[in-house]
Amino acid sequence: MSRPSEDGSSYTAHLKDLDVAKPTFAIPDIDSFCLVDQLGLTITGQHLEERRAVLECRVLQHDPWCRNCGAEGVSIGTVVRRMAHVPLGWRPTTLLVRVRRYRCADCARVWRQDTSCAAAPRAKLSRHAVLWALKSLVIDRMSITRIAAGLGAAWHTVNAAVLAAGAKLLINDPARFQGVEILGVDEHCWRHTGAGTHFVTVIIDLTPVRNGTRPARLLDMIPGRSKQVFKTWLDAQTTDFRDRIAVVAMDGFTGFKTATAEELPQATAVMDPFHVVALAGDALDRCRQRVQQDTLGHRGRSGDPLYGTRRTLRTGADLLTEKQHQRLQKVFTVDEHVEVEATWRIYQKIVTAYRNPSKSEGKKQLQAVIDSLRRAVPRRLHELISLGRTFNRRAADILAYFDRTGTSNGPTEAICESGSGWSGTGRSGWMSVVSNRV
Template sequence: MRFARIWQRLLGVERAVVEGVEFDSEAEVLVARVRPRKGASRRCGRCGRRASWYDRGEGRRRWRSLDLGPVKAVLEADAPRVNCREHGPTVIAVPWARHGAGHTRMFDDLVAWLAVHTSRTAVAQLMRVAWRTVGAIVTRVSRDASQVGDRLAGLRRIGIDELSYKKGHRYVTCVVDHDTGRLVWAAPGRDKATVGRFFDLLGPERSAMITHVSADGAEWIADVVDQRCPNAVRAADPFHVVAWATDALDQVRRDVWNTARGGRGGRATEASKALKNARWALWKDPDDLSQAQQARLDWIARTHPRLHRAWALKEGLRWVFQLSRQGLPRLAVTALDRWIGWARRCRIPAFVDLARRIVRHRNAIEVAIEHRLSNALVESVNTKLRLITRMAFGFHDPHALIGLAMLALGGLCPPLPARTRPA
């Protein structure tokens, strides 16, 4: 009896009975024969409800457990099926493993924890499993953890954005809770149907309780939010709005550069080379310019007034949001009005078009100014997701990447086996 309890602790099967332990010399694994305790037997593997006997299934099967030193360990037990009223013939639930898994819960949890804190290659080598197995375990653990509690309960202020995770326009749409800072939902896709699936899951009652939504100016987000969240105000992300101005400025710089070269296909000149290397001087915050970059900006002001005027327009729009961050929303709105008038009269086509675009998104921009709401938190999550994408290099299934993201950024990472403190 004493040795049986020791084996229960070593193998992590305290809710099961260890019938015997032997070493399989051919497979070089330690095999522990186990069975569920009487109270845990004959339950549906999907819902956990008691059900009547159906058949013996495929006989005995094995589950990979944590290694005992250099030796692999497996659990071996019968896997009969029960006739569940809801799910029909189903393999019985076992207390040491998740339904449909080939590994024990402790093994899954350790792999998931390692996948969050280290690279996938290191996890595969350390745990002696295949790359695809790591992705399957991450997806399984994340799905199991997300079923505990309601992650969408109490949502009031959310941010929506997309992340490119693979070449070929492969995107994942993410939803972040501004109040908790956690990733609450993610799904592959970048269109209205993808955002609609989130609000379908949220339901009409809870969608009506959303008060603030931050996003960029993408219409595939704005249209769905306006339709599904009647009581929410939609805020345009200041970073993306200023990025629109930066793109317009770069378009003007390229036009001036082409003119300095004598048109498309012309040869490079000293002036065109200087303009080509002036990109960072035009993009950066004026307070962060180096001495050489400041000198280049002064040269542009003397030799290319049109380009310098475009730079001033970009900085003027950035100043609007700086006023908002300083707690001066009324002054920021006034500055925005003046900026729109300036851009309309500037006779620079790129900024005239930008003024029209800002007028279209005027309400969302004013909400961002008034409530000081931005997508900075969502962009921070996206930056971490890009790091996770690099760590998870080789995941062919986006659901494995989403599962890893939910574990790392959604607060679903399990604790290490036999540890009480969460990761």
């Protein structure tokens, strides 16, 4: 760029080249650029290195008055408070804040300037650094290790600060319960190894999904998975909150169903399609494995006809290719595989019912499947008999889906399965909160 002339003509020409129409600029201000003015600080010096930047600051508000007697204090020097700040230029940035100390000549009380605007008491991260870390974790999907490296701080320091900020934005915010009419509840295992239970009960607000306004919101995560866990959580909420709940979407766990019936008698329990189809798919898998063992005497191996169709069997019939159709027909022509074919046809009828664009027709189709499983099912079809008992017991909950738009527990599953493994909090749930509030 050419050096601007005194009248700024070269600079204006350069702006036109950048296609900036009538720009408005303020006088350069390093405090606002580095975001320290919002922390009640001003920069008095800097020390820049290749891998680190240190900004020397002082507190703008003097506050020399004694809080005991109101007399004016006498300055007795300064102390230094260090805190990590938002990285500038991809370098970890440290704020070196010189805090003035005062002593009251009358009552001998000693105090310091208030720096709570810049950081929480005894915190090692500035308030902007905490929010930067939270957004980096939730929205940019950075790891705590990478965030800590960007801030030049310890892993545990960053993790604890982000947890506290997330809890303040979500868990400790009473406004998050306002307007909730549809709940989603599910369990999730955060670790699948080690001793003890690692399950948590995840509670989601599905109201925005029904209204089409925004994604589902994470309301809470409670350690444990039982009827009592969900019942205790519901009992801890206000009467207005419980009375406002009209629908609770859940999986097949009867504990959630019982807790809902006891604490939310007016609410409709809905067993979502994801888990209904999953139950039927599991029955199909068990049937295939049993027939495989009975006919060949071993578990599925490469080259076994049934084992080779394990994924094709779980694919919707309307999505099968011609080659997959032929493969299935070849398997079903074997007399020993008739039980697998019967179970497969029930599975496909359930999938078809949920895919029907007409809710009323889909409900009739699924009702017909449930009725067929109530009647005499051949004893050899053990898996269908067990599936029929479950469907018969939860028929009202299964069919309620077709009468309640936007009550699928799919968003709950999405939030659970997208958990980052970070301190037991689902990443999508935090994202929906942080992106709206930070």
